[in-house]
Amino acid sequence: MxxxxxxxxxxxxxxxxxxxxxxxxxxLLPGRCFPIPVSDSTKPVTTSPVLEELLKTQTEDTDRTLSSVSATGVIGSLSTxxxxxxxxxxxxxxxxxxxxxxxxxxxxxxxxxxxxxxxxxxxxxxxxxxxxxxxxxxxxxxxxxxxxxxxxxxxxxxxxxxxxxxxxxxxxxxxxxxxxxxxxxxxxxxxxxxxxxxxxxxxxxxxxxxxxxxxxxxxxxxxxxxxxxxxxxxxxxxxxxxxxxxxxxxxxxxxxxxxxxxxxxxxxxxxxxxxxxxxxxxxxxxxxxxxxxxxxxxxxxxxxxxxxxxxxxxxxxxxxxxxxxxxxxxxxxxxNPLFTYSFFSSFPHYAAGDVVPVSVSIPGFPQPIILDGKRLSRVRPTPFGRSTLVLAGELVDDVERKHVVVKLSFISEHRQWRERVVVDALHAHAHASPPLYAPPLLASFAAVGSPAPDTLGTGRRNTNAPRGFTARHLEVMVFQSRHDGLKLEDLDPEQLLDAAEQLFKAILDAFRRKILHRDISINNILFAPPQLILIDWELGRQFTEAAEGTFIGTRDTMSVAGLYGLRPLPHDDIESAVYVLLKVITQGFDPPPNLAADWAKQLASFRWDMLTKPEDLAVNRNAMWFQGTYRVQQVLKYFRNNGEEPFARLLEGLLSLPLPAKRWEDDEDRKGLNPADYHAILQDLGCLVHDAVNVVRSVRTPGYRSRSRDQEGQRGAIGNRDPHWDARSGRERGGGRGSGGEVRRRRSRSRSPGWERERG
Structure with missing residues (x-):
């Protein structure tokens, strides 16, 4: 035998x-339809309902205590x-x-x-x-x-x-x-x-x-x-x-x-x-x-x-x-039958028998996408929420080899093809060339139309109203995108200024194409020198759509108006961009040891990455825009006293912009800026972006250098690469150390692009 x-x-x-x-x-996802998408098809296709019923929660069970565990006190390797x-x-x-x-x-x-x-x-x-x-x-x-x-x-x-x-x-x-x-x-x-x-x-x-x-x-x-x-x-x-x-x-x-x-x-x-x-x-x-x-x-x-x-x-x-x-x-x-899998992958960190996706085939698209084993998104945090997976790969044909990313989203039915519609609109504008900051869409696929079972009440004591069932469908999109994109925290100072200027211009250019991004956050911005890349347009909207006043986006960098759920303006994207730069710079600043405790208190006051109620965070953010705010002045003082005058000037200038957008009287009228008047909004946005770009360019004026020195194996200032940054040229300069204080920059742990959204 x-x-x-x-x-x-x-x-x-x-x-x-x-x-x-x-x-x-x-x-694929039984009960759903998955026709090859066409550009004018944005409504989900419905199918006959499946006979099923969501279960209630048993009221009487909520007060029962934990059942006893074995008297041995040990089960396997775990104590009681x-x-x-x-x-x-x-x-x-x-x-x-x-x-x-x-x-x-x-x-x-x-x-x-x-x-x-x-x-x-x-x-x-x-x-x-x-x-x-x-x-x-x-x-x-x-x-x-x-x-x-x-x-x-x-x-x-x-x-x-x-x-x-x-x-x-x-x-x-x-x-x-x-x-x-x-x-x-x-x-x-x-x-x-x-x-x-x-x-x-x-x-x-x-x-x-x-x-x-x-x-x-x-x-x-x-x-x-x-x-x-x-x-x-x-x-x-x-x-x-x-x-x-x-x-x-x-x-x-x-x-x-x-x-x-x-x-x-x-x-x-x-x-x-x-x-x-x-x-x-x-x-x-x-x-x-x-x-x-x-x-x-x-x-x-x-x-x-x-x-x-x-x-x-x-x-x-x-x-x-x-x-x-x-x-x-x-x-x-x-x-997933869109993928082929291997049990004997040559990718690192996988063992024989691990089921690894190695290629993707999109129905109606001629070539398979070969994956390289890299996942560019974070792991899925919770069940039943918006779930996004981004994988890196290559598209190879007889003519060229293209770097691509494959984005899988499990998303609620009412947002069908949201990102595809927005990206198509950006690239199909009749009077402008394709935007370099938005990766083009090469292929797409969706499985839509799942019927949702009727939701019954939970029946639990002391609970809020029962939550409804959210049906989620699969969308797959393939974007042409470079793989050398860096996160903002990985950039040297000159690159960060380049990215900042391009970011403000990209928001203006998108609105010229009548598109708002509505989720400007650190993880949705990459920089592949010399080009800024804006990703994750799923929460975007066309200006011609009915304005939404819902709380949406990344809480950490959301505009004050967004935190209050007011009708969106492109100015909100500019405000979010300011918060992104503020977060990158403040979180990247590592003061001398004798100031570390005080700086930690200052950093905590911004409430970065904290679970804060939207209304509380709105008050916190709004307070930064009043000139002479103690918190902002203290931060600027830290930077100036430690040889970071260029970034002190950058933050001071950005926080002097007329934001939050015009202040508001109510949802319909943000002090004369009518959310329905496209030309008036565009004109006002152009002035705001002009001011923001001038702030960035003013930091490049001669005479300002970042004075810092290598310490404990770490280099330089905000960009962690260049100990002697010339704001005008971005080149390393010789000479003395200068008289400024010592500044240390924490190295980023990862350079992989962040295609995921941080959810507040």
Whole structure:
């Protein structure tokens, strides 16, 4: 008998999955339509509704206390105290995010959502096969394995491996047609209660992850990047499912279910191209146990329950489910069929068996985009919110090689094609050349029109009004963009001044094309010398659209009017640009040690990166614009006393601009600046930008130099590169150190472009 080669089996599985990838594109986000987009199509396409219902939250459960933990005090590698802390975090997390997002469905509906009717048909065939092979002795072996899994002490692992097979795999084998199990590419493995691997490179620090996982057999261990499906066990009874079982205090099986769902969200976070994360959760003892099959998507958690799953009648269905998932296509366990994936990537920091996206194919676009393994966006912070993933890649054809970025957004239906419409308008202006500051759109795709289930009230005590269900759809856009873009905090002083001048001009030029960006923030501005790049136009609007007065954008650099929810003006983008420069300069300034404590207090007064109420932040920001404000004068004093006169002049000049925009009397009339009068706004904006550019240029006048010296291995002033900056030429100058104070600049930790939005 030939020795089983896991790598070969996995390679065959990868090739087979990628070869049939286009077959599953028609099932991308089932229930949605995805026509090739045309420029004048901005309304979502609706489809017939799916019969499903969001679950309420059980009122009586909110006051229950945490169930007791084993008297041993230790479960796996966790103490009772640590375990309780983790449970409390899971409770808070689920209470915060899962009201209005939990759906109970029939098993066939869940399977069809994952892999179409084909998956349902295959399940029924496997179940018929398993019914012929499940005997009483077989059933006892399975129950012994489950009983050992759910024991706290784990005294013996022998019964978990009947006939030298892990009991989940042993059970799944009953659904095969042959007495000899097939040599599978993926199978079930138990996971130890310890740190998951890859924490160094992927920021994964949590403990006690999965009781068992479905992963490639070729992988040496389970990692956050190779888990196809996670499995949880508990001997406690399952939570009630007439109401939302995730919301409320932990009791009985609810704690385990909360843990399994937070685990699923971790998988979604670190495998962000996936559309669904499936989870098996076993609850109870012996034949009365129940199996929950849940799938977490970008807008809901949907689950089905199989009662008495280890009974003689239902055990074949469990065997069929287990074997179904270890043999179905990669795209039927939630991976995105727009992508091809590799289990043997040459990208650094990935192990054999990690599922890595290597290319993207956009329907209707002739060439695939080859990815280079770089993610340019931050990890997804919370479920069910706006989620954006940006990957770097190349588009290669017979003529040239183009650097591109691929942007995936899971976004609410009412904002369909928002960014594409704005970018198209910028580049299609009849009387102007294409803007260099806005990357051109090469290809786009959307899956839209998902019907939202009716939202029922949460039923919880002492809560606000129930939140509604937000349906989210997938949009994919491919932009031509350089990969050498630097964040503002990585720029040297001369480059920062270049970027500042171009930023003000770009805002004016965009409004000449009747576009407002409305999210000017540090992470949406890059500089690829000598060109500024403005990204993330999704929150932008055309001037011809009805003015919106909603709170929208990045709170940290939002205009005062925006924080109050007033009707937008392009002046608000200019004000945000000032806050961006103020933030970069103040956060980059590192004073001498004897002034560090005082400077920290000054820096805290700006409330950068703090969760501050919009109205409080508006008052804080508004106060900076009155001449002679003590806080601003103190900051300018720090800069001037420490050899940073050019940046003191820059900040002083910018904070002397007539902002916030004209002050306002009410929403309709911001002191004579009518938000509906385009020509009047454009004329006034032109004057404001002229003043702002003159402020930047005045800093370049001869005679002002940044006087600083290398210290502790760090260089220079605000740009962290140049110890002797000439404001006029930007060249390093020789000579003495000067008499100014010593200034140290913290180095930025990362130079990767920030395509994500900071949400306040």
């Amino acid at each position: 030939l020795e089983f080669n896991g790598n070969e089996a996995l390679a065959d599985y990868e090739n087979e999955a990628n070869a049939g990838r286009t077959r599953w594109q028609s099932h 105290e640590t375990r309780n802390e983790l449970r409390e975090k899971n409770i808070d997390y689920c209470n915060l995010h899962f009201p209005g997002h939990v759906v109970r469905s029939e098993l066939n509906i869940v399977l069809e959502r994952l892999g179409s009717a084909d998956l349902v048909g295959k399940f029924e065939a496997l179940k018929s096969s398993a019914q012929r092979q499940v005997t009483e002795s077989f059933k006892r072996n399975v129950l012994d394995g489950f009983a050992d899994e759910s024991k706290v002490d784990k005294v013996s692992a022998d019964r978990r491996y009947p006939e030298n097979r892990y009991w989940l795999s042993y059970l799944a084998d009953a659904a095969t047609d042959s007495s000899t199990p097939a040599q599978l590419a993926v199978d079930f493995f138990p996971s130890p209660n310890e740190y998951m691997p890859c924490s160094t490179h992927h920021g994964y620090k949590k403990r006690r992850k999965y009781d068992a996982v479905l992963r490639p057999v070729a992988a040496e261990c389970s990692t956050i990047l190779n888990v196809l499906l996670n499995v949880e066990y508990t001997a406690t009874d399952p939570p009630q499912v007439d109401y939302n079982p995730l919301v409320g205090r932990s009791s009985n099986g609810k704690a385990k279910l909360q843990q399994s769902i937070t685990n699923a969200n971790d998988l979604m976070t670190f495998q962000p191209t996936r559309l669904f994360i499936p989870t098996f959760s076993f609850f109870g003892k012996q034949t009365t146990a129940k199996l929950f099959l849940s799938i977490l998507s970008h807008d809901r958690l949907e689950f089905a329950v199989l009662d008495e799953c280890f009974s003689t009648a239902n055990l074949p269905a469990v065997a069929a489910l287990l074997h179904l998932f270890r043999t179905c296509s990669l795209y039927q366990v939630g991976y």
